[in-house]
Amino acid sequence: xxxxxxxxxxxxxAQGIGRGIALRLARDGADLALVDxxxxxxxxxxxxxxxxxxxxxxxxxxxxxxxxxFSMIDRAVDQLGGIDIMVNNAGVAxxxxxxDVSVEDMDxxxxxxxxxxxxxxxxxxxxxxxxxxxxxVINACSIAGHEGYAFLGVYSATKFAVRGLTQAAAKELxxxxxxxxxxxxxxxxTDMWVDIDRRMAEATGAEIGATYRKxxxxxxxxxxxxxxxxxxxxxxxxxxxxxxxxxxxxxxDGGMVFR
Numbered sequence: 001x002x003x004x005x006x007x008x009x010x011x012x013x014a015q016g017i018g019r020g021i022a023l024r025l026a027r028d029g030a031d032l033a034l035v036d037x038x039x040x041x042x043x044x045x046x047x048x049x050x051x052x053x054x055x056x057x058x059x060x061x062x063x064x065x066x067x068x069x070f071s072m073i074d075r076a077v078d079q080l081g082g083i084d085i086m087v088n089n090a091g092v093a094x095x096x097x098x099x100d101v102s103v104e105d106m107d108x109x110x111x112x113x114x115x116x117x118x119x120x121x122x123x124x125x126x127x128x129x130x131x132x133x134x135x136x137v138i139n140a141c142s143i144a145g146h147e148g149y150a151f152l153g154v155y156s157a158t159k160f161a162v163r164g165l166t167q168a169a170a171k172e173l174x175x176x177x178x179x180x181x182x183x184x185x186x187x188x189x190t191d192m193w194v195d196i197d198r199r200m201a202e203a204t205g206a207e208i209g210a211t212y213r214k215x216x217x218x219x220x221x222x223x224x225x226x227x228x229x230x231x232x233x234x235x236x237x238x239x240x241x242x243x244x245x246x247x248x249x250x251x252x253d254g255g256m257v258f259r
Contacts, residue, residue: 002028007085008030009033009072009086010089011061011063011087011089013036014036015190017185018036018089023048031055033056033058033076034058042058057075063119069116070119074127084136085135085138086121086123092109093155093195093196095195109158110161121180134179136181136238137173138180138237139162139165142159142185143253143257145163146249147257166247182248184250184251186215187253218256233252
């Protein structure tokens with residue numbers, strides 16, 4: 001799958017799944033705009049992509065702030081000459097019993113996971129239309145967007161919302177040649193899952209590592225997911241091979257949730 005000549009924007013690109021996606025898209029030939037609030041780690045990813053002989057820029061943006069997202073897309077277009085692929089990858093998890101969730105908890109996670117995804121859809125679609133060509137929007141969902149999980153209830157709600165936005169945006173943007181899809185990972189061996197496991201231990205009294213092992217033991221393919229597993233699917237969504245798919249939030253979880 002060649003992405004030569006394409007420009008992709010990846011949010012949350014400094015680590016984990018976002019880093020994996022950015023590197024895979026670069027290996028497939030795309031030029032990259034890397035977005036994150038963690039500029040130190042982002043510089044390391046930039047160096048890795050430069051070593052692949054691709055053009056790459058780094059941008060700081062808080063995706064929960066609409067103006068920053070639109071500005072980030074404008075800068076990507078100005079510096080790289082366009083945009084063809086938008087990967088709304090950035091997000092946060094939250095482990096908390098539903099009865100303990102505060103207004104502040106709700107505001108923070110929804111502003112990042114839901115609002116941030118919507119602002120990315122809006123900004124990318126505006127850019128595609130100004131440039132006069134079709135485009136691809138790819139959103140980060142989760143198995144928690146297909147099934148609610150105890151102690152991850154509000155996180156699950158945000159990912160169900162991402163599925164809804166993905167479906168609605170696909171219907172509204174199809175006349176402009178813009179497809180909108182989402183990827184739904186399961187248990188990925190990243191820093192986010194280290195934090196989830198630790199917070200699950202605090203909430204349930206389980207030993208550190210027990211929650212992670214429990215979920216991994218339920219994976220049909222018998223191992224935890226890697227960022228490269230997710231990135232391979234995102235690369236397909238970014239390619240012309242997926243041109244006839246839109247509005248889908250696809251499980252890529254090794255066989256945890258079956259729909």
